[in-house]
Amino acid sequence: MKLSARSCASIFAVAALSTIGLLGQAQGSRSPKQIALTEDGFPYVRGEYLVKVRSSAALERLLDNQFETAGAVSRKVPVLNSKSGTWYKINLADDHKLRDAILSARESADVIYAEPNYIYHTTSQNEKNIPMPGKGGKGGPDYKEAPTLPVPPVADPQISGMYGLSKIGAQQAWQITSGSSKVLVADIDTGVDYNHQDLINNMWRNPAEVAGDGIDNDANGYIDDIVGWDFRDKDARPFDDNSHGSHTSGTIAATGGNGIGVSGVAQQASIMALRFLGGSQGSGSLEDAIKAIDYATENGAQIMSNSWGGGGYSQAMFDAISRANDKGILFVAAAGNSGTDNDSKPQYPASYQLPNVLTVAATDSADKLASFSCYGVKAVHLAAPGVKILSTTPGDKYASLSGTSMAAPHVTGAAVLLKTAYPKMKAKELKAVLMDSVEQLGALEGKVSTGGRLNISKAFAISKAMFGESESGN
Ligand code: CA
Ligand code: CA
16 A cells, blocks of 8 residues: 555554444534544544545546445545645545545555545534524625724723733733734634624735625635635635634734723734634534635735644645645644543644644633643643633623633734734744743643743743844834
8 A cells, every 4th residue: 555654644544434423414504514433533524535636637547446446426626736736525425435435545656645524623612502693694794894993092891801811911911012903813713703893893804805896806716705714604704603713713802902892812913714613513624624724824814723623634734734834824723622632642733743833722710721621741832721711702792611722812812912023923933932931830740841821921021032122012
């Protein structure tokens, strides 16, 4: 068999998928995909796999071969093109043939990689209890115009309940900078209530796109993409039907000083809403995750926030995050909520060993590691507040949620502040500064590689020593 070392590490290498059980239907409102489990317990979309081939002729040869080994191939869709080949999504009529199809594909000299279309989930604990207003028709509601902000700023009434901000020294950091709309941060999640009173001012507005004219003005392959894109439902309105994505966005950058609700770690930013997860389960596919990551990479995001996980090792996702790394984009990832050691039981994307991946565990208001939080003295880098975190939810509402999903956006928000003050900092420097400046905690010793919890105030002190005075204050 022609397999690289990485392929061998993945789930099909030996005899996985010998038993595939039907779990049930995904709960998505308009994406009713059936879910199956690999033998290793990783959910994937039934009958679907992704394959990277050397040429289109190679694909035709593969499909001829698959017709014999795996029965009818119902559909093939190019997922993405990269310099080294094209990924295609193959749909098999019979899911029971999927294992044989992937194994035979891997034996072909034409095939670079083949892997199941894994399913990922949000990494929070309790958002299912939050009542949802719904998407309001196809794609979500119309974009509202952002209100004028008060000058001078007016305090956010609910900020006293946000212990996470004080723990990480956000208020002290705001003396240097409170963020900037120049920093473009992609929240790859369940979408965002882009009309929320505390988020609307900090949503990205694609400057090269004209809303609602049905034309792809900036020729990026997406029509009318104003605040981002909905990869799950394939439309220009990535509205949050779950509450998770609005909550993570609010922790990154709910509008600070507008006299309303809460404040993000960054009080100003431009949030690019990239929805690939959704439904009450907050789930989405590998295919859509890769498209979302590539969109962020190709459309100017400087930081990506990823509060989700699942699946096995995916070369397609590794490659997508590598492309972000090549552009100096920081990829913040939640460590996972199974309370296990990521060093022995890797979680993805948290466990991809790439220079731009920064993985975050969750602590509580007493600075203890949350009982649900994954850890890993090698694979998890630092912790941040992630228990009972107050933030924004759809319909101008607010709620407290727990999860490493809530910890990661604290780190993302801190990266936004650093990037505001030091625009030239790339992923490598942002990651180094955020790791070097943690507050050491006994509870995190031997649990995360730095042994500490995020402290943005200290991160600014280190940055000043390393890079000099900040370039832009406020
Ligand atoms: Ca466009
Ligand atoms: Ca506010």
